[in-house]
Amino acid sequence: MTVETTLARAEADLRAGRTPVALQRLRGLVGSCPADLTARRRLAEVYRLYGEPAQAGRWAYLDEERDPAETAAFEARYADPVRRMAALAWRGPEHRAPTATARARLAEVREAASAQLGRPARWWDVREEARGAAGPAAEQDDGTLFCAGFALLGLLLLGLAVLGAVTAVRWLL
CATH class of the missing domain: 1.20.5 (Single alpha-helices involved in coiled-coils or other helix-helix interfaces)
Known part of the structure; x- marks a missing residue:
């Protein structure tokens, strides 16, 4: 299924009042296509419907225009930079991010995690490190x-x- 098809189905789920189904569909889409900022933005919007500012901030973290209160809530929930890096669910190097803002934010998080670990942090293996940090x-x-x-x-x-x-x-x- 294409990104556009999945987004359209999530929208149909939301219109039909099936918010949990839409949420699951969008989480799967972001997991499959972590570089798709539209999917991340829509997932953040659904978390706003649930009144979850930390999760909305998590998925809007790479956006050009993000809500400072949501970003602060996300950073407070994932205060440890290694856990924050894992929570962003990014895969691959930052240069694959579609915008300069997203690349800069990903690099900033990775650099903070690297400083904490005392060695370079890598996006593809940070989940194991985050478990230890938690x-x-x-x-x-x-x-x-x-x-x-x-x-x-x-x-x-x-x-x-x-x-x-x-x-x-x-x-x-």
């Missing part, structure tokens, strides 16, 4: 949530298996 508690929270979801799925499957066994026994009797 500390063990953040890693444990991510793992706990995953394990809780996995356990819930396991209980659901167990319940379905028991229900199937009971139904089969009733049919046989």
